[in-house]
Amino acid sequence: MDLDLRKLRYFVAVAEELHFGRAAERLHIAQPVLSRQIRSLEDELGAEVFDRGRRGTLLTPAGKQLLEDAVPLLASAQALVRRVKSSAQGTQSLTIGFMPGITVTPAMVAFTAHHPNVNVRLLRTTWEDQVAVLLDGRADVGIVRLPIDR
Known part of the structure; x- marks a missing residue:
């Protein structure tokens, strides 16, 4: 399985906001699109990462683990892009x-x-x-x- 960094960024936004609407605004995408992408990520991972209940959106234990691992992974991906661009400039x-x-x-x-x-x-x-x-x-x-x- 290849992990889609875009879906991971979407996940982090929802995990930080704990609200799909605010996360969608932050990402400049429609909320239904964001919800579908998170469901797709959960399907790929074989685990629910959010508990969507009456108390709002909460991270599941799998979601907490994903957030802990996703933040440095996304930072590393951004650093890689910066280093490659810098290297290309010579x-x-x-x-x-x-x-x-x-x-x-x-x-x-x-x-x-x-x-x-x-x-x-x-x-x-x-x-x-x-x-x-x-x-x-x-x-x-x-x-x-x-x-x-x-």
């Missing part, structure tokens, strides 16, 4: 993610002195995305503030 680059208040200039100057052919970019991060930028490939390295979700 220019080596290094993107450093950093939190405000952390001084990275001396390290950047030292790196560029030793590697003048590498394009160094700085990416300011926040508490909410300092790990996400590493997982999805927006940054190659990160200078983070603890604690972080490893």
Whole structure:
């Protein structure tokens, strides 16, 4: 079985919103289309990932496991695309993610002195995305503030 990343993205949106209507709006698709895609994903996986009841939409144990595994998988897929595009441009680059208040200039100057052919970019991060930028490939390295979700 090949896993469809689009369906996985749809699943993550519903899992994060716990509401098909809001997830459909977020994804800019019609709710019936989203529902069909989630049913198709459940059929492919052989497991229900949502409990659709009077209390609303809840994750099943299988859905919780899928969400735990899907988020880093989608981040890796995004990182792969970014790395391939960067490689196709033929220019080596290094993107450093950093939190405000952390001084990275001396390290950047030292790196560029030793590697003048590498394009160094700085990416300011926040508490909410300092790990996400590493997982999805927006940054190659990160200078983070603890604690972080490893």
